[in-house]
Amino acid sequence: MGRQVPAVARALDILELFLDADAVLSPPEMTRRLGLPRTTVHELVSTLTARGYLVPAPEQAGGYRLGVRTYQLGSRYAEQLDLAAEGRQVAADVAQTCDETVHVAILEDADVIYIAKVDSTHAVRMVSAAGRKLPAHCTAVGKMLLAMLPGEVLDERIPVDAALPAMTAASITSPTDLRTHLAEIRERGIAVEERESNPDVHCVAAPVRDASGAVVAALSISVPTVRWDAARTPELEQLALKGAADLSARLGHRGRP
Known part of the structure; x- marks a missing residue:
């Protein structure tokens, strides 16, 4: 096994938060649950959103839900x-x-x-x-x-x-x-x-x-x-x-x- 990349691990930690019952999460909630710096969470959320793994949730200001890319991976x-x-x-x-x-x-x-x-x-x-x-x-x-x-x-x-x-x-x-x-x-x-x-x-x-x-x-x-x-x-x-x-x-x- 090679060395794990911390940034990738943190991005996956964010995605795995959605394995719980919460369908929508905000960056402050992610920061609180993961104990990560606020700036780091915002950068990761921006990257995941740009790649289609997260999308803004229209029903909650500042909230995010899983994007279609996660569905495509799961289907595959x-x-x-x-x-x-x-x-x-x-x-x-x-x-x-x-x-x-x-x-x-x-x-x-x-x-x-x-x-x-x-x-x-x-x-x-x-x-x-x-x-x-x-x-x-x-x-x-x-x-x-x-x-x-x-x-x-x-x-x-x-x-x-x-x-x-x-x-x-x-x-x-x-x-x-x-x-x-x-x-x-x-x-x-x-x-x-x-x-x-x-x-x-x-x-x-x-x-x-x-x-x-x-x-x-x-x-x-x-x-x-x-x-x-x-x-x-x-x-x-x-x-x-x-x-x-x-x-x-x-x-x-x-x-x-």
Whole structure:
């Protein structure tokens, strides 16, 4: 853990005051409850208001209530909780069918975060966990998600002159080669990873869509190299596609994945 930033902690203390029953608070009330200097509270309230986390309360002069930005963050958190819960159920169904490890992951900047994982029953299995973060370009789920980004967003997250880190000797390290690979993934609608994040693991991944049709996650099937058989790839790809479609349907998607 790095050093905590006092100003950020104080801003969060102000927001957390609204977790109590009070829907409206004034800066003097915040100052009294938190024991902070009056000037500090006013500066923090001004900043939080400018960013949409607080808004003036019309029913009370000098009072503030939570702004729409806090609702947006809460809604986003709830969406991810739903995605994680539904993802685990679908991952369990897929894992039961193929008896391999199944993950569901989301994209954060240029990384993927695994939000659900169900293990195989084999003695040889993946060492991974929900909550783990990896470079997206080294994983099947990450490449699937990167492939679905608009070009300008991809350029922001992975600039064409970026130095891509390698996790194994098979990792893609050239942004140009990555873009060529992502174009192929977009064309096929499926991503394959061959020992790019782990020298002993192969993966296939498919996109998960929400009710609006946007790609919000990816579902992957991971197989240790000792059990990997190229002839089985089409079967695993179809299973990943079906699992991703099932999860998409649970999230309200009604179109073709």
